[in-house]
Amino acid sequence: MFKKILVPVDGSEGSWRALDTAVELGKKFGGELHVINVIQPYNNAALLAVPLDHATVSQGNSELEKIGDKVLEMAQERLSTYEGETKFSLEVGHPSERIIAMAKKTGADAIVIGSRGLSGIAEFFLGSVSSKVAQYANVPVLIVK
Known part of the structure; x- marks a missing residue:
């Protein structure tokens, strides 16, 4: 049933x-787990108000990649x-977009995602990543509280 399970992780408890839930599903169905971490680079419109040079932005993105690698x-x-x-x-890229794209690319049968991550105030304004994934994904989405 769930032979390929996509699991986005961001280091949060959720x-x-x-x-952990994906592991249980994977054991039950003999599934492959594809674990991803999505980093959103510094290119937000909010940064347009603050003049930053390319080196500063690149350094910030490099630090995000290091954190993403550590989470993985x-x-x-x-x-x-x-x-x-x-x-x-x-x-x-944008977390919900990359998660949905990776589900398609990997041929995932399901996505198991935490209900709340580390996105903080962005969730308040933009809506949570998990709810966007659940709304737009073409496969079942299990949101773990």
Whole structure:
């Protein structure tokens, strides 16, 4: 039933609970887990109000990539005893858009995502990533509280 499960993680407690839930589903159905971390680069309209040079923006993006890689390393450690296949990738872009695109690209049968992540105030203005994923994904989405 769920042979390929996409699990976005951002290092928040909610994303680790989602990963744990995905592991249980993966064990039950013999599924492959594809774990992704999505970083949103510094290119927001809010930054237009503050003059930043290219080097500053690039340095900020580099730091975000390092954090994303660390989150994926933590996910690998958590999955060290998982007997099914696991894949890990770092994506760059808007989180909900990249999650949906990766679900299509990987042929995921389901997405397991935490109900709240680290997006903070952006959720208040833009709507949560999990609700956007649930609304626009073409596969079942399990939102873990």
